[in-house]
Amino acid sequence: MKPESKPDRALIVVDMQAKLMPHIEHGERVFRHCAALIRAADLLHIPVLFTEQNPHGLGATVDGLIGERHRSIEKHTFDATLCPEFTAALPSRNTVLFVAGCEAHVCVLRTVRGLLRLGYTVELVADATGSRAPENKAIALARAQQDGAVPSTAETVIFGWLESCRHPRFKDVLALVK
Template sequence: MIIEAERSCLLLVDFQGRLAPAISSAMETVAAARRLALAARLFDVPVIASEQNPQGLGPTIEALRDLPELVIAKTAFDASRQSELQDALDEDRDTVLIAGWEAHVCVMQTAFGLKMNGFAPVVVADAIGSRQPASKAAALDRLARHGVEIVTSEMVVFEWLQDCEHPRFKEALALIK
């Protein structure tokens, strides 16, 4: 499956500042998610963020706060249960790229929920994190075994481009370098 920009949506799951100190390689995952969200802007791909219990965990981390068009507060681990997300998702944009924290809880449950609702979830491995690397690895393994695509942020950008003659090629390349 090729990831096409016109069929994509980017979901940033629970990148909240109070979680950051506990997440393994947190800033690397934030950098990958930011790169992906900036690329999404280049290709007119909608960006949505979720926040798990924002009263307790605070808002989306500052490095990503200005990028989503919509931020959805939630208490369920599976963001797809939120009516605001259901309303925001477009059946013509059935490929939902997922970046976020924690891989083995909210990211995984959201991917499974989206899949059950007829979407094609794609988890961006370098843009997800967990407290323990083993939890992230187990989540990626389980997701793959259940038919969820696993990619990297760079793979997504090049699939959105499709051609080095794309008018946004240089801008997209600058995000990767």
């Protein structure tokens, strides 16, 4: 019996921007979970793609998130999949896309729905996703799940990426969630 091959994985971080983040409910926690996901992805060689909604108005991505090997795409549509540069940067459709960022009920939800429409498997990382108002986030998470996104948390995703405590990067990654 042939073992199943693991699907490819990629992390998409939506609009974690300087002028927006101070207004996000529990923004520090959303930032911390996003940062852990990004660092874990880097340690495990999982690609990370950032979007920035109208960066001239909302500022660039918050300091400390984007690294040298990351790509950031400027967009002006709420659904990033309506931006040709974004869709051109997406990996193959057999890739599971893990999505985090802000705001849950606008750009994150629209992008998740667009990715599902394109045929991707999407995991929406709830604790690494934020909105200004809690009811907007709650409705967005429910809507995304109803549309086919799999709800998750940063730790669930990170330990799923590791698969085992015997992974050579286990201790490095574990330090990110402690």
